[in-house]
Amino acid sequence: MAETATTRQTTQTQAKVNSFIRSVYNWMAAGLALTGGVAYFAAHNQTLNQVIFGVPMVFFGLIIAELGMVFYLSARIQKIEASTATGLFLLYAALNGLTLSFIFLVYTSTSIASVFFICAATFVACSIYGMTTKRDLTSWGNFLFMGLIGIIIASVVNMFVQSSALGVIISYIGVLVFVGLTAYDTQKLKNMAMTQPEGIEAGVVRKGAILGALSLYLDFINLFIMLLAIFGQRE
Numbered sequence: 001m002a003e004t005a006t007t008r009q010t011t012q013t014q015a016k017v018n019s020f021i022r023s024v025y026n027w028m029a030a031g032l033a034l035t036g037g038v039a040y041f042a043a044h045n046q047t048l049n050q051v052i053f054g055v056p057m058v059f060f061g062l063i064i065a066e067l068g069m070v071f072y073l074s075a076r077i078q079k080i081e082a083s084t085a086t087g088l089f090l091l092y093a094a095l096n097g098l099t100l101s102f103i104f105l106v107y108t109s110t111s112i113a114s115v116f117f118i119c120a121a122t123f124v125a126c127s128i129y130g131m132t133t134k135r136d137l138t139s140w141g142n143f144l145f146m147g148l149i150g151i152i153i154a155s156v157v158n159m160f161v162q163s164s165a166l167g168v169i170i171s172y173i174g175v176l177v178f179v180g181l182t183a184y185d186t187q188k189l190k191n192m193a194m195t196q197p198e199g200i201e202a203g204v205v206r207k208g209a210i211l212g213a214l215s216l217y218l219d220f221i222n223l224f225i226m227l228l229a230i231f232g233q234r235e
Contacts, residue, residue, distance in 0.1 A: 016193060016194075016196065017190060017193040017194055020189070020192075020193035020196070020205065020208070020209060020212075021131070021189060021190065021193060023205075023206075023209040024189055024209045024212040024213050024216065025213075025216070026213075027086075027089065027209055027210055027213035028212075028213040028216045028217045028220070030090070030093075031089060031090065031092075031093035031213060031214075031217045032093070032217060032220060032221075034090060034093040034094055034097065035093045035094070035096050035097040035100065035221070036097065037097065038093075038094050038096075038097025038098060038101070039097040039098070039100045039101040039103060039104060040101075040104060041097075041101075042097065042098050042101035043101040043102070043103070043104030043105055044104070048098070048101070049101070049105070052098055052099070052101065053102065059099065062095055062098055062099050063099060065095060066092055066095050066096055066099070069088055069091065069092040069095075070092065070214065070218075072088070073085060073088055073089065073092075073210075073211065073214060074211070074214075077207050077208075077210070077211050078207070080207075081203070082202075082203040082204075082206040082207050082210070085206070085207045085210045085211070086206070086210055089210050089213065089214055092214075093217070096221070100221075100225075103228065105235070106232075106234055106235060107228060107232040107233060107234055107235065108232075108233045108234070108235055110233070111228070111231065111232045111233040112228070112232065114231070115224065115227050115228045115231050115232055116224065118227055118231065119220065119223050119224040119227050122179065122223065122227075123182055123219070123220050123223060126179050126180075126182035126183045126186070127182060127183070127186045127216075129183050129186075130182065130183035130184065130185070130186030130187040130190070131186055131187070131190055133183075133187070137183060137184045137187045137188075140180055140183075140184045141184060143180075144177055144180045144181050144184060147173065147176070147177040147180075148177055148181070150173070151170055151173060151174050151177060154166065154169075154170050155170055158170065167229065168229075168230070170226075171226045171227075171229040171230050172226075172230065174222065174223075174225075174226035175223065175226045175227060175230070178219050178222045178223040178226060179223065181219050182216070182219045182220075182223065185212075185215045185216055185219060186216070188215075189212045189215075189216075192208060192212070196208075
């Protein structure tokens with residue numbers, strides 16, 4: 001009887017984890033699809049091109065708005081409604097599509113498609129590792145965060161020095177960092193799902209899924225950008 005109860009509890013826990021992770025990936029996929037659609041539309045709309053990339057204040061205003069949404073969602077996720085969190089995430093994905101529309105102007109469609117599939121395959125492999133590994137990846141957190149800060153600082157410096165060699169180094173290091181973050185964030189979400197108390201409100205679960213989707217969305221987008229800088233063919 002004890003063995004049966006333990007087996008039943010394990011099955012229920014696994015079902016809870018699978019349901020949560022599925023929700024996270026569904027929202028992440030929705031965000032990526034929205035970003036891709038908006039980016040493609042904006043890239044083929046001359047008026048939007050001129051507004052976004054012809055007026056520096058607009059472009060940097062979009063960047064600041066995106067950063068603000070990420071910080072707001074991360075800091076206030078427990079205090080806002082699930083519908084508000086969902087709306088902000090989708091709005092962020094749409095704004096990110098506007099700023100990333102340059103990709104369709106700089107790189108060939110063939111290379112964008114091929115790099116996307118490379119990125120997707122890499123992302124899935126890292127997620128599977130994060131879900132299935134018995135190794136505790138918590139210790140990776142600080143190391144990967146320091147790597148991320150280094151990438152940001154180096155990228156800002158390279159905006160002024162315009163070094164192609166530094167750009168390549170940043171891209172390769174970026175791939176390693178975001179590969180690690182994908183596995184790390186996936187395991188963190190799995191642990192979050194396993195520790196959710198019974199009877200937790202659906203809205204709370206939804207907000208957790210949105211925050212998880214945002215984390216994996218950022219990992220995927222940044223990994224894609226780094227891989228595109230390495231393998232992408234310019235127009």
